[in-house]
Amino acid sequence: xILLTVNSGSTSIKxxxxxxxxxxxxxxAPRRIAAVHHEATHIDPAGELRGFLDRLxxxxxxxxxxxxxxxxxxxxxxxxxxxxxAAITSLAELAPLHNPLAIRWIDAARRLCGPDAAQVxxxxxxxxxxxxxxxxxxALPPAMGVDLGVRRYGFHGLAHEAMWLRFxxxxxxxxxxxxxxxxxxxxGCSITATDQGHPKDxxxxxxxxxxxxxxxxxxxxxxxIVPYLSGRLxxxxxxxxxxxxxxxxxxxxxxxxxxxxxxxxxxxxxxxxAVELYCYRLRKYxxxxxxxxxxxxxxxxxxxxxxHVPGVRxxxxxxxxxxxxxxxxxxxxxxxxxxxxxxxPASAAAVWVVAxxxxxxxxxAALGVLGQGR
Numbered sequence: 001x002i003l004l005t006v007n008s009g010s011t012s013i014k015x016x017x018x019x020x021x022x023x024x025x026x027x028x029a030p031r032r033i034a035a036v037h038h039e040a041t042h043i044d045p046a047g048e049l050r051g052f053l054d055r056l057x058x059x060x061x062x063x064x065x066x067x068x069x070x071x072x073x074x075x076x077x078x079x080x081x082x083x084x085x086a087a088i089t090s091l092a093e094l095a096p097l098h099n100p101l102a103i104r105w106i107d108a109a110r111r112l113c114g115p116d117a118a119q120v121x122x123x124x125x126x127x128x129x130x131x132x133x134x135x136x137x138x139a140l141p142p143a144m145g146v147d148l149g150v151r152r153y154g155f156h157g158l159a160h161e162a163m164w165l166r167f168x169x170x171x172x173x174x175x176x177x178x179x180x181x182x183x184x185x186x187x188g189c190s191i192t193a194t195d196q197g198h199p200k201d202x203x204x205x206x207x208x209x210x211x212x213x214x215x216x217x218x219x220x221x222x223x224x225i226v227p228y229l230s231g232r233l234x235x236x237x238x239x240x241x242x243x244x245x246x247x248x249x250x251x252x253x254x255x256x257x258x259x260x261x262x263x264x265x266x267x268x269x270x271x272x273x274a275v276e277l278y279c280y281r282l283r284k285y286x287x288x289x290x291x292x293x294x295x296x297x298x299x300x301x302x303x304x305x306x307x308h309v310p311g312v313r314x315x316x317x318x319x320x321x322x323x324x325x326x327x328x329x330x331x332x333x334x335x336x337x338x339x340x341x342x343x344x345p346a347s348a349a350a351v352w353v354v355a356x357x358x359x360x361x362x363x364x365a366a367l368g369v370l371g372q373g374r
């Protein structure tokens with residue numbers, strides 16, 4: 001049985017095909033038989049899917065889609081019907097860089113694969129469904145908050161769950177990974193604190209705009225900025241939010257570049273400050289999550305930036321011996337796109353760089369929906 005995964009992010013699209021019913025490898029995921037990764041989102045879904053399907057030995061039994069925002073309704077993977085599609089569409093205003101794109105791929109897959117192929121949605125927000133109330137709710141009266149679905153949902157859940165699972169394999173002496181801080185740094189960026197696999201807090205909130213400085217997103221900002229800029233610039237509040245999603249972050253501060261590695265090599269004042277702000281926000285959240293967890297047993301970096309830019313990791317973690325975190329500079333420099341432990345032998349916390357494998361989790365969830373999970 002062939003399963004196809006569609007992982008559409010804010011700056012990339014990844015397709016992969018897996019064959020189920022073969023000997024499990026590593027974390028139990030079926031065997032990967034094909035994959036393609038594009039660092040762009042302006043791709044014709046139908047054309048790309050058609051070409052990918054032509055490379056497979058048969059039509060997929062199911063197509064599994066990563067959907068960023070599932071709201072309060074979707075706490076686990078589900079089969080996609082017209083009602084589920086409508087619900088995903090209705091959440092687009094809260095994830096404007098993600099949910100509309102996911103819908104385009106869902107529609108293309110339904111057309112090309114036909115009614116015999118199940119369409120399954122897996123949700124980034126599902127990992128945070130049990131987030132403690134104190135971390136999940138804003139200080140708003142219920143009529144303005146939870147009654148209207150205004151709460152902190154958390155995102156990148158598949159990535160953070162994958163990093164936690166890999167850390168458990170790498171550090172088996174820690175019960176269920178112990179107290180862990182996972183850092184996902186790509187086009188979107190987020191950080192999560194877990195205690196033995198249970199999420200305790202995460203940086204993204206009501207939408208993926210909250211939290212860290214990202215490629216094109218501002219991250220944390222006083223909400224009073226929105227009406228202020230709306231009046232000063234003569235645009236609608238929705239247009240201000242759109243700009244904070246697409247024209248801010250590293251792109252806006254640096255004057256046009258979103259790659260921290262290139263900014264580190266640039267040397268100009270605006271490039272230097274963009275990276276400084278990016279790392280400062282990360283370091284600030286790291287300190288907060290050390291407080292939430294009462295220290296940590298491990299830190300994991302993943303995502304395109306997390307896996308490939310040692311300078312960002314060094315800037316975040318340097319001078320952290322007071323918290324039991326000590327970096328091995330040589331190991332950190334060597335970890336460029338390869339898995340490796342980058343903490344010094346004397347470090348109380350194990351710091352790792354790992355490749356984030358969301359797709360095996362997506363496949364496992366789909367097999368559960370199809371009634372063939374382990």
